[in-house]
Amino acid sequence: MKLKLEARQKRQDGQEDSTDVGSETDKSSTVVSISKVSNRANPSFLSFSKRKFSRFFACVAILSLWLFIGIKGWAAYGEYAKQHESEELKPVSKIAALQSGYPRLTISDSAGEKVVDIAPQAVVVLNNVPATIKDLRKGDAVSVELNAEKEITKITARRTAGGYVLAFDPNSITITSDYTDRSRTALTPDTKIVAGGKRIALTDITRGDCIEILADKEGRAVEVIRFEHSIIAECFDNFRKNLFKPLLLFFYMGFAIPLLKIAFDFPQTIYQGLTIYLLVSIGWHGGEELATFSGGTLKQAFVFMGIGFVTNFCLGIVAFAILRTFVKRMRQIDAATVAAYYGSDSAGTFVTCMGVLQAANIAFAAYMPVLLAIMEIPGCLVGLYLVSKLRKRGMDVKGNMPMETGYAGPANLASVEEEAAAHEIAGEGNFEMLETKFGDPHVAAAARSVVKNDKPNRDASTAELMREVFLNPGLFLLFGGIVIGFISRLQGNSVTAQDDQFFVVLFHGILCLFLLEMGMTAAKRLKDLKQCGAGLIAFGLIIPNIFATTGILIAHAFSFAVHTPFQLGTYALFAVLCGSSSYIAVPAIQRIAIPEASPTLPLAASLGLTFSYNVSLGIPIYLAVAEHILRTYPVV
Known part of the structure; x- marks a missing residue:
């Protein structure tokens, strides 16, 4: 009996001990869980992830840079404007x-x-x-x-003559006002040279300086006034002049409509009509001017067109390399498609730049509308070339490459039975059944591509692509306008005078309505930027400046090679053709030949970022850069 009581006592003691241990364990786990909840409920700056901190720092750095540039630019423009105002006589x-x-x-x-x-x-x-x-x-x-x-x-x-210094010696000074003309003025020992209200020596003048010459009745210089200038001040001056022009005001109004959630939709039919008018009008005016060219000028124009084609093709390849290097989160198929957009050009940006130049009375070469058509083609070819290389390297049906998330093997049908089924369905001419059969549009696209590997169908596919590249509606209307304007002008001014009232006089008003719609479209694309990431956003804002400056340098090198100075407007338009991106031709090619690529990322970068940047800030900057290069390294 005693042994039983001792055993029972031990069991009770053991239960109490285990209860104590369990309670202590529960208490400790409760403390830990409370600690975790407390940590989650009370975040601190130190709990920021590395990625969040990097993004925050990048945003602060970009804002600080823009603020610094704005302050320096405004200060430089203030000095620039003050000097011109103080030294310029305001005639009655x-x-x-x-x-x-x-x-x-x-x-x-x-x-x-x-x-x-x-x-x-x-x-x-x-x-x-x-x-x-x-x-x-x-x-x-x-x-x-x-x-x-x-x-x-x-x-x-x-009586004044103003311009930029090309050459000078103790007896004369040669200036240009539009970089193509030349005027020489004699200097005398009594000629007064002034800068900033103070007298300076002739040796203080350098090539490219902006000056104003006051001459006597014999045409000899009485006074030479030198104006201080800087590229930042000129950028701000160009931006100030363009900021409140009707073209940009209509764009800003359209941009505000989606942001303010105003219940207004631009009729698609009217937009198509505006696009048709602008393309035909550009072609008509360009064709008229081409009819007045000599044989030598036409030959130079054709060489420049070839240079523009090669330039945009190379820029498309460079865009792909940049995206692969700095935007590593983007799939290779999407990088190739975005590069195709940036290897082409933008008709909307081109016509906007034309409107700005015409409003400012800045001349440009008449063959530039032909370059608009020629330089749209390379982007399409870049996209087809890059995607064909990706497919040969094992891209899957959804556009993923090896080492990318979701890669499912090379893009082919899963089995011989599925391939046979695809052939059977395609043989009945019912490609719509492919998506129903395989349950995925990407697999259906791959099935269709396998079917079209049969020679007759493959040839038909190639013919369809080439037709879309070289005979898309935009190019056809533009080239058609050029041919009609050229033939009509050869018959004399009386033949084209009446039509000019429609195609030339109304151009600016129609362009304003077009930019209203483009502003709405650009604002709607802003929501797609959430998918892009900071890398693509930076690409869409920085690359236009690099590509446009490259275009200006290439145009200037060609001008040196042919010993022919180009007008400022020619540089600006060529810069726009290099620094803009497509939103009409390349998307059509993408739908036909690159269905695996994202349809939103390229358009978000092209319309939401690059187009908006170019029409508001880019064009004034490109004009200032071109002017600076022309003054510093004039073609003499």
Whole structure:
């Protein structure tokens, strides 16, 4: 009995001990779980992941850089504007006509033209030198003083020639105003050279300086005024001039519509009509100008077209290499497609740049619309070339490559039975059944590609691609407009004058409506940028500047090679053709030949980023860069 009581006592003690251990274990686990919950509920700066911290630091760095550039640019522009305002004489009016027999002066100002009698003893001063009425010319800027009889008693006239220095010596100075013309002015020992309100020596002038020349009645320089300038100040000046032009205001208005969630949809039919008009109008005007070219100019234009084609093809390959190097999260098939977009050009950006140049009276070569058509093709070929290489390297049916997430093996049908079924379905001419059969559009696309490996179907596929590349609707309308404008102009101005009222005069108004729709489309694409990541966003904003500058340098090298100076507008348009990206031709090729690629990523970068950047900031920057290169290294 005693033994039983001892055993029972031991069992009870053991249960108590195990209960104590269990309770201690529960307490410790509760403490640990509470600690974990507490840590999750109270995050700190130190709990940021490395990726989040990198993104935060990158955003702060980019904002700081833009702020620094903005402050420096605004300060530089302030000095630039202040100097021009202080050194520039603001004339009251300009001479519209001059009657020296019975002295009368017709002057024009903001209120219109008016005729004023000149007093017999009137004093005339031309560029700070005494002169006579006969020394005055139409277009001279004048300010006048009147007596009680409303007759002119004093005329202070100013006749200037402004431009950029090409060459100079102690006896003369040669300048250009549009980088294609040349004007030489004689210097004398009494010529005054001024910069910033202070007198300087002739040796202080360098090639590329912006100057204004005041000459006497014999055409000799009385005073030479040098203006300080910098590329940052010129960028801000160009941006300021373009910021409130109707073209950009319509784009901004369209951009605001989706952001403000305004219930407005631009009718697709009207958009198509605007696109047709703009393409035909560009071609018409370019064809008219081509008809006036000589044989030598046409030969130069064709060589430049070939250079543009090769340039955009190479830029597309470079874009792919950059994406593979710096945007490693992007699939190779998507990188190839985005590169194809950036190896082509943008008709919308081109027509916007044309509108800006025309509004600023900046001339450009008439054959540039032909380059728009020629330089759209390389991007399509780049995409087809890169994707064909990826397929040979084992791309699967969903576009994944080896070592990429979700890779399922080379793109072929899973079994001989499925291949036979695909042939059977395709043999009945019912390709729509392929998706039903395999349950996945990507597998269906692969099945179709296998079926089309039969020679007749493969040839048909190639013919379809080539037709889409070289005979897509945009290229056809553009080339058609060029041919019609060329043939019509050869018959004389009277044949084209009436049609010019539609194709030329209305161009700016139609372009404003087009940019309204493009602003809406660009804003809608912003939501797709969430899928892009910071790398593609940086690519879409930085690469246009690099490619456009490359285009400017290539155009300038060609200008040196042919010993022919190009107009500033030609550089700007070629920069836009290199620095823009397609949103019409390449997407059509993608739907036919690259169904595995993402349809949203390329358009988000092309429309949401690059197009918006180019039309608002890019074009003024490209103009300033081209001007700086032309002044620093002029073609003489």
